Amino acid sequence: MDDDLKKPSENGSNLFEDLKRQLNDVFGSSTGKFNFMPMLVEGKPAAQGQETNKEEEEIHEFIEKIRAFNMKPREVKDYLDRFVIKQHEAKKVLAVAICDHYNHVKQSLNDKNTQDKEYSKQNVLLLGPTGVGKTYLIKNVAKLIGVPFVKVDATKFSETGYVGSDVDDMIRDLVKSANGNTEMAKFGIVFIDEIDKIATSSGIEGRDISGRGVQINLLKLMEDSDVSLFSQTDVMSQIKAAMSMGGDKKSTTINTKHILFIASGAFDKLTDIIKTRVGARSIGFNLQKSREVDDSYEFLKQASTADFIKFGFEPEFAGRLPVRVACEPLKANDLRDILASSEGSILKQYLDDFAGYNIELSVSDEAIAKIAELASEEKTGARGLLTILERLFRDFKFELPSTDIGKLEVTEACVDDPEAGLNKILGKWT
Ligand SMILES: Nc1ncnc2c1ncn2[C@@H]1O[C@H](COP(=O)(O)OP(=O)(O)OP(=O)(O)O)[C@@H](O)[C@H]1O
Ligand SMILES: [Mg+2]
Structure with missing residues (x-):
């Protein structure tokens, strides 16, 4: 294929040039999706030149960061603890593997002998x-x-x-x-x-x-x-x-x-x-x-x-x-901890979702425990939380944004019977 592309065609150009022209005719830069020209023309257009500089800078910064890698396994684990509940052994093992790997990469970058x-x-x-x-x-x-x-x-x-x-x-x-x-x-x-x-x-x-x-x-x-x-x-x-x-x-x-x-x-x-x-x-x-x-x-x-x-x-x-x-299986208590204390808790997403409609969501400790208990019955680990929360909040999310209710307090009773909970809050509103 290489040779064919470089071979001169009848009108004196070569297949590569023809292909280039045809592709740009078909896709054009108008689609915005395919932009073959910058790769092909001699000398880069000004805008692309700037982009290249930015890219080079970005690469340089990135490589410098790897060269300067000096994290310790404990530091990595401490960071993971903020997001991931339990899995202490996995976190430890990962932290060590990650530090070893990037230390080796760093040494290879800094020292040819390595x-x-x-x-x-x-x-x-x-x-x-x-x-x-x-x-x-x-x-x-x-x-x-x-x-x-x-x-x-x-x-x-x-x-x-x-x-x-x-x-x-x-x-x-x-x-x-x-x-x-x-x-x-x-x-x-x-x-x-x-x-x-x-x-x-x-x-x-x-x-x-x-x-x-x-x-x-x-x-x-x-x-x-x-x-x-x-x-x-x-x-x-x-x-x-x-x-x-x-x-x-x-x-x-x-x-x-x-x-x-x-x-x-x-x-x-x-x-x-x-x-x-x-x-x-x-x-x-x-x-x-x-x-x-x-x-x-x-x-x-x-x-x-x-x-x-x-x-x-x-x-x-x-x-x-x-x-x-x-990795360990997660028990109801762990699921409760995920909801209550993981920095990436799915509950935070719901708080944001409701906040998007100017509704302040609060969930009592007992309600959190109940949600965790129901989720653990799903036997899908923390994914069970998603299922239970979705079921719990489905109608609230549909109904409340069209009202002027600005506060939703979820109690254990509400988790047990979301429909009744919703009717109660809507009843108060009407
Ligand atoms: N130990 C945990 N601590 C905090 N959150 C967790 C934990 N485990 C799972 N989650 C939450 O559940 C979601 C799904 O978990 P994740 O994708 O890591 O599952 P997985 O173990 O990879 O499962 P699968 O084998 O199905 O891919 C995560 O995005 C996170 O929000
Ligand atoms: Mg997975």
Whole structure:
């Protein structure tokens, strides 16, 4: 394709020039979406020149920040404590992994010798049920460090990328989340959710055949590989790749050496594998725990590489995720704490929603406890809070903004029977 593009066509120009002209005719800059010219013309238009300077400044600032990284694990954990309730072990493990990783990146940037040293990346595997804060932890870590972050679902990848996406897409997504800035993206964090769904053993939920292929592709990526910024299977991307040959001097690949990978999954079936392994040695423990609803945390904590291999991970793949930690299930008390004291509490969102209509919302402690209790019955972790709050506030949100009621005080009785609560407040109003 390269040669064809450069070959002179009959009228003396070349295919590349023709393609350029045609694309601009078709898409034009009028759509605002496709703007091929700045990449192609010699010398940049003034406005773009300014933008480039700004971008360079931004990159410079970012790299300086990484060079100056000096956070301590305790500091990272203290920050996470403000947002994430419980999960102390996960917070500790993450804090150490993050500090190790960015200290190593910093050393590589500052010292050429470090670059040549062998280094095993501290990629992390988080295990645990839905809604306990796995994604939330990583989002907050990325926010604290100030690096680009992307969350992807392992289920959407296939070995070839022809059906579904290929694993390299996650790196391109990271570049997108860094506004196309590869210099920043190469120090980012990729969070791969539902990693347990690419296990290969038959009987494990999810796809089976291509799971091994995805794991193999993924493990290369997790270590150190160059990823093209242009997808092989995306036509638009191919056109852009062709255009970039015409003058854009920027790199067309991104290296993954300094990207931190954090994977997570519920690993339900893994619990059974561990139970079988440790069962014989801990019968007393099992009997003692047997009446409890969910003891999977106690087992997931003990997961070994052999368990992951039995579960359906290739040994090399399991080896690329050396830092493993299980997240605890959340009890009603924890859900209450999330509502009452997490800085990112979903309740704050509701306060803002009502404030948008000049309604002051207040929720009593007893009402909070009741909401938490109902949410824990949902068995979806903190996600249960969303369900209960949505159900509780649905009609209030619909009716109250059209009244001149300026205050909504939610009591336990109101949580028990929102309809009655609403009628009471509307009755007072009319
Ligand atoms: N431990 C926690 N502390 C505070 N808030 C939490 C906690 N766990 C969950 N939340 C809240 O619940 C929301 C959903 O949690 P999150 O996305 O982290 O779940 P998850 O563990 O990744 O679950 P899934 O396996 O379903 O992806 C978060 O955005 C956050 O608001
Ligand atoms: Mg998640």
